[in-house]
Amino acid sequence: xxxxxxxxxxxxxxxxxxxxxxxxxxxxxxxxxxxxxxxxxxxxxxxxxxxxxxxxxxxxxxxxxxxxxxxxxxxxxxxxxxxxxxxxxxxxxxxxxxxxxxxxxxxxxxxxxxxxxxxxxxxxxxxxxxxxx
Amino acid sequence: xxxxxxxxxxxxxxxxxxxxxxxxxxxxxxxxxxxxxxxxxxxxxxxxxxxxxxxxxxxxxxxxxxxxxxxxxxxxxxxxxxxxxxxxxxxxxxxxxxxxxxxxxxxxxxxxxxxxxxxxxxxxxxxxxxxxxxxxxxxxxxxxxxxxxxxxxxxxxxxxxxxxxxxxxxxxxxxxxxxxxxxxxxxxxxxxxxxxxxxxxxxxxxxxxxxxxxxxxxxxxxxxxxxxxxxxxxxxxxxxxxxxxxxxxxxxxxxxxxxxxxxxxxxxxxxxxxxxxxxxxxxxxxxxxxxxxxxxxxxxxxxxxxxxxxxxxxxxxxxxxxxxxxxxxxxxxxxxxxxxxxxxxxxxxxxxxxxxxxxxxxxxxxxxxxxxxxxxxxxxxxxxxxxxxxxxxxxx
Numbered sequence: 001x002x003x004x005x006x007x008x009x010x011x012x013x014x015x016x017x018x019x020x021x022x023x024x025x026x027x028x029x030x031x032x033x034x035x036x037x038x039x040x041x042x043x044x045x046x047x048x049x050x051x052x053x054x055x056x057x058x059x060x061x062x063x064x065x066x067x068x069x070x071x072x073x074x075x076x077x078x079x080x081x082x083x084x085x086x087x088x089x090x091x092x093x094x095x096x097x098x099x100x101x102x103x104x105x106x107x108x109x110x111x112x113x114x115x116x117x118x119x120x121x122x123x124x125x126x127x128x129x130x131x132x133x
Numbered sequence: 134x135x136x137x138x139x140x141x142x143x144x145x146x147x148x149x150x151x152x153x154x155x156x157x158x159x160x161x162x163x164x165x166x167x168x169x170x171x172x173x174x175x176x177x178x179x180x181x182x183x184x185x186x187x188x189x190x191x192x193x194x195x196x197x198x199x200x201x202x203x204x205x206x207x208x209x210x211x212x213x214x215x216x217x218x219x220x221x222x223x224x225x226x227x228x229x230x231x232x233x234x235x236x237x238x239x240x241x242x243x244x245x246x247x248x249x250x251x252x253x254x255x256x257x258x259x260x261x262x263x264x265x266x267x268x269x270x271x272x273x274x275x276x277x278x279x280x281x282x283x284x285x286x287x288x289x290x291x292x293x294x295x296x297x298x299x300x301x302x303x304x305x306x307x308x309x310x311x312x313x314x315x316x317x318x319x320x321x322x323x324x325x326x327x328x329x330x331x332x333x334x335x336x337x338x339x340x341x342x343x344x345x346x347x348x349x350x351x352x353x354x355x356x357x358x359x360x361x362x363x364x365x366x367x368x369x370x371x372x373x374x375x376x377x378x379x380x381x382x383x384x385x386x387x388x389x390x391x392x393x394x395x396x397x398x399x400x401x402x403x404x405x406x407x408x409x410x411x412x413x414x415x416x417x418x419x420x421x422x423x424x425x426x427x428x429x430x431x432x433x434x435x436x437x438x439x440x441x442x443x444x445x446x447x448x449x450x451x452x453x454x455x456x457x458x459x460x461x462x463x464x465x466x467x468x469x470x471x472x473x474x475x476x477x478x479x480x481x482x483x484x485x486x487x488x489x490x491x492x493x494x495x496x497x498x499x500x501x502x503x504x505x506x507x508x509x510x511x512x513x514x515x516x517x518x519x520x521x522x523x524x525x526x527x528x529x
Contacts, residue, residue: 036160039471040447063172
């Protein structure tokens, strides 16, 4: 699956799509493939404040619990309620329909320090090499 | 994060099929020091693997399991039988040659060294199949505690590649590869036959999935192991066989309430607490742990293993705390997971006997939230009994 060029990426495998001071946040295709079958998603309420690098929610597969970390600070404007009933969308469309939250960023320039698509792809290529060593 | 090249990192042990799993694109994990496949994306992942075993057939590499042979020197029931009786809680004298049973080795405290499948190979010849993570501990313990008996202890763990072919179609797959008549092998019995051209292969109707199935033991060289793996996959193609990893193995055994060492059973938990009295034959004579179990029975239980079904949204996981209405701790989850067969979130947990009644409300603390659960009957899943085909078609 391609990593959209307009997204930024974290080392914890979240993506963020920024338009002005509005950001959409999700987990990457690599993250969902590592987790396996996603069966449960827990997201913050509208109005909740998230902090860069801090956990704001949980994604669970059959075998594992995984925290999701905020790529930048902000306030939650919307959480993807569809994932409540169809968490498996995270396995099939992690960069699209299975976005997690929409956020008003406290400081949009924060995301500038995150990886672009090329850097993230190089980062996960290295991870995959480690795993197969 | 620790680098893969850190010198202090202990090399993981590999089964003879390690390269096969990697070639299939399996996700590998460290399981008790073993580099094992947890799931195969090419099979469709854990849930697809689980469902294949419940509805069709799946193939597992379980070569990490250990094998200890205990045999006598006379050929008659004697030293080996006495040794097995001494170190395990089930009654091995009741086994016919060709029969196996579930048992456990206990510490003098009545707690678990390990659980085992005991196979009676001959009058005074037994094969104990033990867990991977406890191999060294078990073999040392067996050697130590059988010193006074006229028997020979052989560790055969590395001699075998052990494959588990599991599911309602397992019999159809394996029958294509062997001259042994599988239809006459009952559950928990075994035979020896030619499998994939390998003479005298141990074929046991056993498994850890709660489904019908077989476990076969073939020579552990990589070429033979891979050839047998591939022949089973080829024979199973018409039944949509898939390779299955430890992830599905865990959800399958949990639905069937089969114990996992380090979770439901350990050196801190005794036989009564674990609810395994069915496999503990107090009347057979003395064995290690028996005296402590007598005392424990007289003293009464302080905790017991129950099945839980989550009522609130949330998944109980291993080691999560069980609590009461007011939030007071009452017990602990030993294994918890979504159940792919039932579509519910299930768990096994130790709680006080007063809270063990079916329908009792228990809360599980999940990330600081009290989530409601209730005690349910176990096993969570029981395979359907075979229904005999109607003798004649009825016409109206």
